Amino acid sequence: MRNKKYRPVKLWIIMFFFVVLFALIGxxxxxxxxxxxxxSVAGLLLVSTIVTLTFYIEAKKESLIIGHGLWSKDKRHRSSFTIKTIPIKDIAGLELIRKGRAIIINLKDGNHVIIPIGGYLNRLEIxxxxxxxxxxxxxxxxxxxx
Known part of the structure; x- marks a missing residue:
């Protein structure tokens, strides 16, 4: 049996359906x-949908931080679900594939990190x-x- 990939577009449709349903019932x-x-439940569900469907990339002096969550300037209000930290010295190059639907990070040791970004709310910013x-x-x- 194949592993199912995380599809944020399907999650967006499901969450939006529940927000509308709860708002109409309420x-x-x-x-x-x-x-x-x-x-209130519908509002909280809407906020959690926005939090889970945003993506952030942060480049610090020595590492590249990639994860899900809300982007904020002071980083205190960010809710992070998945975070990957890659040292900059290990990165050989960055590529975008499939019209910006995924990021490939080429590492100097020959490995690659592929991060799908299709379906996120802030894809153009990414x-x-x-x-x-x-x-x-x-x-x-x-x-x-x-």
Missing amino acids: FLLLKGWKKIAML IRLVYDIKRQIEEGDYESED
Whole structure:
């Protein structure tokens, strides 16, 4: 049996369906505190959908951090579910494949890290960041001090 890949597009459809369902039930069928509770659940589900379907890439001086969660400038409000940290000195190059649906990180030891980004809410921002990071790695701006 094949392993099923994580498909954020399907997750988006399912989560959106539940948000609409809970909002309609809460708004049309319930009264009083039950209405407020159901609309609160719909709001929380909407927020959790946005959190799980955003993706961030952060380039620090010595490592590239890739993960799921909300992007915030001060990083305190980010909710991270999956994080990969790759040292910059181990990266040989970055590539985008299939019209920006995945990132390939070529490592100096010959291995590759493939990260699917198709279906995320901020895909164009990710592509722009990958090109910026790729340019800076090629120019040597992120070289670590050995």
